[in-house]
Amino acid sequence: MALVIKNGRVLDPAQRIDHVLDIRVDKGIIVACGPNLADHAEESDQIIDATGKLVIPGLIDVHCHLREPGGEAKETLATGTRAGARGGFTALCAMPNTSPVCDNQTGVEFLKSRAQATGVVRVYPIGAISKGLQGQELAEMGDMAECGAVAFSDDGKSVLRADLMRQALSYATMCKRIITAHCEDKDLATDGAMNEGYWSTLLGLRGLPAVAEDVFVARDILLAESVGAPVHIAHVSTMGAVNLIRQAQARGVDVTGEVCPHHLALTDAAVEGYNTATKVSPPLRTERDRVALKDGLADGTLTILATDHAPHTPEEKKREYAYAPFGISGLETAWPVFWRELIESGILTLHQLVAALTIHPAKRFGLPGGDLTVGSAADITIIDTGHREKVSLDGWQSKGLNTPFLGWELTSWPITTIVGGTVVMRDRQMLI
Amino acid sequence: MVWRRKDLLGLRGLSHQEIGKLLDTAVPMKEIIQRDIKKVPTLRGKSMVCLFYEASTRTRTSFELAGKYMSADTVNIAASSSSVVKGESLIDTGRTIDAMGADIIVMRHSASGAAQLLAGEVKARVINAGDGAHEHPTQGLLDMFTIREKKGKLAGLTVTILGDILHSRVARSNIWGLTTMGARVRVCGPSTLLPPEIAALGVEATTDIEAALRGADVVNVLRLQLERQQKGLFPTIREYGRLFGLNRDRLRLCKQDVLVLHPGPMNRGVEIADDVADGDQASIEEQVTNGVAVRMAALYLMMGGNNDGVGN
Numbered sequence: 053m054a055l056v057i058k059n060g061r062v063l064d065p066a067q068r069i070d071h072v073l074d075i076r077v078d079k080g081i082i083v084a085c086g087p088n089l090a091d092h093a094e095e096s097d098q099i100i101d102a103t104g105k106l107v108i109p110g111l112i113d114v115h116c117h118l119r120e121p122g123g124e125a126k127e128t129l130a131t132g133t134r135a136g137a138r139g140g141f142t143a144l145c146a147m148p149n150t151s152p153v154c155d156n157q158t159g160v161e162f163l164k165s166r167a168q169a170t171g172v173v174r175v176y177p178i179g180a181i182s183k184g185l186q187g188q189e190l191a192e193m194g195d196m197a198e199c200g201a202v203a204f205s206d207d208g209k210s211v212l213r214a215d216l217m218r219q220a221l222s223y224a225t226m227c228k229r230i231i232t233a234h235c236e237d238k239d240l241a242t243d244g245a246m247n248e249g250y251w252s253t254l255l256g257l258r259g260l261p262a263v264a265e266d267v268f269v270a271r272d273i274l275l276a277e278s279v280g281a282p283v284h285i286a287h288v289s290t291m292g293a294v295n296l297i298r299q300a301q302a303r304g305v306d307v308t309g310e311v312c313p314h315h316l317a318l319t320d321a322a323v324e325g326y327n328t329a330t331k332v333s334p335p336l337r338t339e340r341d342r343v344a345l346k347d348g349l350a351d352g353t354l355t356i357l358a359t360d361h362a363p364h365t366p367e368e369k370k371r372e373y374a375y376a377p378f379g380i381s382g383l384e385t386a387w388p389v390f391w392r393e394l395i396e397s398g399i400l401t402l403h404q405l406v407a408a409l410t411i412h413p414a415k416r417f418g419l420p421g422g423d424l425t426v427g428s429a430a431d432i433t434i435i436d437t438g439h440r441e442k443v444s445l446d447g448w449q450s451k452g453l454n455t456p457f458l459g460w461e462l463t464s465w466p467i468t469t470i471v472g473g474t475v476v477m478r479d480r481q482m483l484i
Numbered sequence: 485m486v487w488r489r490k491d492l493l494g495l496r497g498l499s500h501q502e503i504g505k506l507l508d509t510a511v512p513m514k515e516i517i518q519r520d521i522k523k524v525p526t527l528r529g530k531s532m533v534c535l536f537y538e539a540s541t542r543t544r545t546s547f548e549l550a551g552k553y554m555s556a557d558t559v560n561i562a563a564s565s566s567s568v569v570k571g572e573s574l575i576d577t578g579r580t581i582d583a584m585g586a587d588i589i590v591m592r593h594s595a596s597g598a599a600q601l602l603a604g605e606v607k608a609r610v611i612n613a614g615d616g617a618h619e620h621p622t623q624g625l626l627d628m629f630t631i632r633e634k635k636g637k638l639a640g641l642t643v644t645i646l647g648d649i650l651h652s653r654v655a656r657s658n659i660w661g662l663t664t665m666g667a668r669v670r671v672c673g674p675s676t677l678l679p680p681e682i683a684a685l686g687v688e689a690t691t692d693i694e695a696a697l698r699g700a701d702v703v704n705v706l707r708l709q710l711e712r713q714q715k716g717l718f719p720t721i722r723e724y725g726r727l728f729g730l731n732r733d734r735l736r737l738c739k740q741d742v743l744v745l746h747p748g749p750m751n752r753g754v755e756i757a758d759d760v761a762d763g764d765q766a767s768i769e770e771q772v773t774n775g776v777a778v779r780m781a782a783l784y785l786m787m788g789g790n791n792d793g794v795g796n
Contacts, residue, residue, distance in 0.1 A: 250680070250681040250684050252679070253679035253680055253681055253684075253685065254656075254685065255596055255597065255618060256597075256615070256617030256618030256619070256653060256656060257596050257597070257616070257617075257618075258617075259679075259680065325600070326596070326597030326600055326601060370573075370575060371574060371575070372593070372595035372597065372598045372601060374595045374596065374597075374616065375595060
């Protein structure tokens with residue numbers, strides 16, 4: 053039985069396609085893309101009418117925390133991948149800060165097999181840079197790369213030792229993998245709970261200064277430059293970091309950066325009231341930073357969008373702000389938040405938005421997919437750009453309820469998610 | 485004016501009238517404290533629980549006596565001797581106290597926002613007795629009460645807050661309360677102990693102690709937490725005292741009838757010189773008395789009282 057997606061606006065930045073077309077999927081592969089394919093459909097074919105809808109390559113998230121193994125109360129590969137599918141994602145890159153840490157071949161293999169068995173979208177492991185995320189010795193990147201790690205990161209914290217970071221950049225490049233760098237000088241950010249500024253002063257919370265991020269973005273760019281390695285900067289949140297990346301690119305450094313939905317939609321003013329759903333690392337910054345991120349996306353300095361999905365249990369989050377863990381559960385609201393912040397305000401074209409969530413991350417991380425080329429796996433997302441929905445916990449798939457967007461009425465939602473030809477979500481209902 | 489708030493979490497957002505009402509209500513309360521028989525039946529049958537997650541002598545005792553003088557049943561819980569050491573969350577502890585029928589919970593906690601968190605989870609009224617570096621509203625009120633008593637007004641006065649502004653909830657509550665009441669507030673301390681964008685709270689900020697003291701009507705000297713030195717916020721206690729301590733010479737820069745306040749406990753010889761602390765211009769012990777009075781006022785108003793009922 054084949055699947056035909058009929059009459060949708062097929063938008064594929066990789067192939068520069070933007071037409072009303074049909075897509076035919078057979079045995080999990082896109083076998084044809086053209087006008088009026090549905091006219092020749094067989095009786096047994098499943099037809100999805102996408103009239104008036106946007107049909108795009110399945111979204112790819114290069115930054116999320118799926119918590120398994122070790123953090124199953126926060127999220128599992130089953131729930132995390134369902135949350136991804138509900139958000140229109142067909143592939144997720146899982147950060148290695150699990151327990152045990154994904155810092156060797158066994159960890160990578162476990163993640164792959166467990167995701168295969170319980171997940172509903174593709175999961176690509178990101179291996180640790182250092183053993184146990186301790187920042188002391190390199191993890192076995194060669195082994196991990198061979199068995200499927202797509203990138204390396206000590207995300208959650210920086211590799212504090214510059215020598216180790218420099219060696220990691222060099223070694224990962226030899227393994228043909230990229231380092232995705234969490235940039236935060238711990239000494240400048242000790243015990244902080246929110247961005248340092250007017251609101252931290254008013255609320256009496258310890259501040260995380262923007263310069264703690266900037267200093268390490270500068271360091272990691274210089275280290276990468278010195279060994280000729282590419283580097284990807286995770287969750288860019290400050291104006292300073294955007295400027296540093298822009299300057300480095302101008303002199304030819306191979307650096308990219310990603311932006312998260314919450315840093316585009318919110319500022320540190322949202323912390324008033326001490327809602328711990330707003331506690332995230334890096335923290336919500338100022339309006340000036342928010343504008344700089346949008347400028348960086350608009351001028352092409354920043355080319356990748358990612359969620360930094362970081363689910364936590366309600367009991368962990370429902371406590372004193374300073375003691376709550378950092379993180380926002382972001383997979384299920386990413387697309388409409390990006391839409392609101394980048395399309396409705398004219399920051400990006402639709403092509404640019406889709407590229408930042410598909411072909412750009414695929415290319416930068418060496419992942420399959422990210423396009424709708426005939427012959428490739430049928431990872432497809434259908435968006436209803438006119439659909440309005442209030443963010444609520446009804447139907448919420450992630451175990452992490454820690455969203456600062458609860459109650460927001462947003463327009464433009466993923467309605468159907470297809471992974472390798474299997475329809476995982478249809479008309480916003482999970483089918484698996 | 486009738487008090488309509490469930491809780492007293494901070495002075496930010498309180499109106500001129502609300503603060504005025506609290507201060508006015510404290511006047512007859514102070515008279516009660518000075519009586520031979522310090523007991524009125526106003527809060528008979530009401531219960532008050534003091535939940536203190538941080539060490540405190542004066543604030544806790546002050547609240548407890550305020551409750552007792554008005555015949556409330558008062559209970560103290562120190563975090564070190566409670567189920568908190570067994571890992572119970574703040575919310576669960578609060579709900580437990582709530583279930584026992586407490587009318588008011590007075591809480592001190594090291595985390596900013598803790599009082600608001602608790603208030604959202606319990607039926608009892610919550611008074612914030614200090615949350616992290618956020619607010620300490622009854623301290624702000626007692627400082628304002630003392631100033632008003634000595635100066636006859638608040639509006640138009642210049643009040644200098646001196647010391648570790650960064651970590652101080654007393655400074656923040658003073659800033660909100662005093663600016664709402666029309667006073668001019670200056671804050672002064674080493675640059676490392678002035679929080680970013682503090683001026684945006686409506687104050688003048690400076691590291692120049694002479695400029696900060698010149699012409700001041702009131703100087704509120706904050707306690708220096710001695711452990712801040714280890715975090716590298718200033719080089720030595722000695723140098724702090726030399727650069728930012730309030731001494732006789734510096735006091736002469738203020739108005740002649742300057743009023744000196746300190747929330748206590750004092751580090752004599754560090755942030756305040758011995759002779760200043762014990763000098764004629766200081767009202768540091770009076771502040772303590774006034775603390776009981778404003779807490780009686782807060783308890784009274786929050787339990788639904790108005791001025792007419794005081795003093796029976």
